[in-house]
Amino acid sequence: MLAELLADKGLRALGEVILRKSRGRPEPDVLIDLNGVRIVIEGKKPGMWNELVRQCEERLDDNVCDLCVMVEYVNFEKLLNERLFPDQSYIKKFLLKGVYNIGFMSYIARVGLDRWLGLPVKYEKYENVGFDDLLAYLMTAYNKVVGEDVIGPVIAEMKKVLDEFAKNTAPMVNVERLKETLELREREDETDE
């Protein structure tokens, strides 16, 4: 229901949204495909934040999604106390007026960029926010996932190491033999012209 509300209230403005609901564990609660970016929403009642973090790390490492949203329903007890058997419209109203602790963890946090940048990359967390803020933060997180060249620093480091490798080993490499090994052949000109 939360994912449907998020889609209807804003995500569809960003593009095509496909929702896939869980058919049981170990699948995620909800998988959203937004323009090819896979977003998982994991929700839990209060006091289970660490479990949410662990679950999101697992989803990202297992390539289930590109962005994982952690949602802790702060006023969950109120829902239970007010209605024993809440219907769909009550749950919808409750979610729209709900209070949440939310977190966004993208694959960027799991790439291990701290090794390449020297800076720790952490997930974002916001406490006691309403539905509109949840939607706004989610849209920002999505834009960050699609907009950031996360691999850039890794490519730069690879290039640096390979340049150094080539520079230092060039005097001891038999170029013709290496070309043969790589099965690269140059065209032999028929004349000297």
Next chain:
Amino acid sequence: MKQTSSAKDIHKLISTAGLLIIDALVLSEIIAARNKEVPTLSILLQSANLKKEIENSWQYIIKKINYQPVLQIALDVLRNMSASPTLDKQLRNLVELAYDMASSRVLLRHDLFGRIYHRLLLGELVKYYATYYTSIPAARLLARLLVNLPSTLDAKDVPPKYGGEPLRVVDFACGSGTLLSAVYKELDTLHRISSERLRIDELHKYLIEEGLWGFDVLHHAVHLAATVLFLHNPIPVDKSKLYALRLGDGDGRYLGSINFLTSPKLSGDMVLAGQIAGGIEEVSV
């Protein structure tokens, strides 16, 4: 008369050799996680003779486990380099880089090798191969259109079906596998969204062993393509459908994938490296 390679081209050539070594090191680290006889990169780094230890390790994997099409070219490259303290020091740098890369499963799915290979394209050395890199956004767009436009494609189960037949996707000039990798990602996503019962590992095995076909005349590019596809989900696979094809050979009989225009058969003599399991295979052109 052969033209002499420029200093810039030699630099690119050796950088490409280094890239193949890193690529093979990352792969061997993943294999080491499942095979205790294969030394990890940490163990290799402790060795006094790093070059020899790496060669032994790759030789063991090729002989006892598999992955010959991926590791052989890197092994050949390494064997063709003369041992020296300088090479030892440089190899250690490559191993350390491979170690950092291998420790992030998420990182490995991002076609790193293809992107760096794009920067290293060998200039004059591959002028006659007309190499052109498919950018990742272009590959992603093509793959999304291929997989998501209305069609008979059904990825609920494994193998995915197209027109009721097991799906096969062929890239006749696959290079480092950017397009095949993008198609892999889209099929994986479609399966996750549409399937009642997720079979991610089986899908991976099918796509690598039967579903995704790639041909190219550059052996080292095919090597990179194989690694890029394998690293999407590093579980054991028995074979792949990526082939390095012959080009030229004096009488002009071999023209890579263009040979399929005269016959859809993939004959043994067309293949530059690797093996055709079960004899000649037919390719739909």
